[in-house]
Each structure stands twice: as structure tokens, then as C-alpha cells.
Amino acid sequence: MTESNSQNEKTIGERRVRIDFNVCRDEETWNDVDQCKRAFAMLINQCDHEKHRDPRLAAEAMTRIEDAAHWMVKLLTATS
Secondary structure, three states: OOOOOOOOOHHHHHHHHHOOOOOOOHHHHHHHHHHHHHHHHHHHHHHHHHHOHHHHHHHHHHHHHHHHHHHHHHHOOOOO
């Protein structure tokens, strides 16, 4: 898997989940969203690393992971 080399150089996973975008105000929710996005970014990076096996499947997996990340962030930031 690929790691970020600097603050300005993000991995494909970090870019796709918009790792730096987190508008949560309370610290606990902010941390939950941050942890969630980092986990999904890691999965996208793994797909990117393995795309040589089947580029179409890798692209589909990355799209679905992005979608899951979106819904998970919505869940974490939902108010009752």
C-alpha cells in the first residue's frame, strides 16, 4: 500500500475520501470521522496497488468503497 510522502502529496485513497474535509465540531465525532476516512482510504489504496490483477474490478471496488465511506460519514454525523 502507498503512504503519503508529505502533507501536500496525498494517496489516491486520501484524495478520494477527502481526508482533510471534516466539519464536525465535537472532538469525539471528529475523531470518529477521521478514523473512518483513514480506514476507507487505506482500502482504496490497496485496490489501487492491486489493480494490475483486474483494472475493471479495482475501479468498481474503489467506487463502492467511496460510496460506503460517504454513507458511513453520514451515519457518524447523523443526529437523532
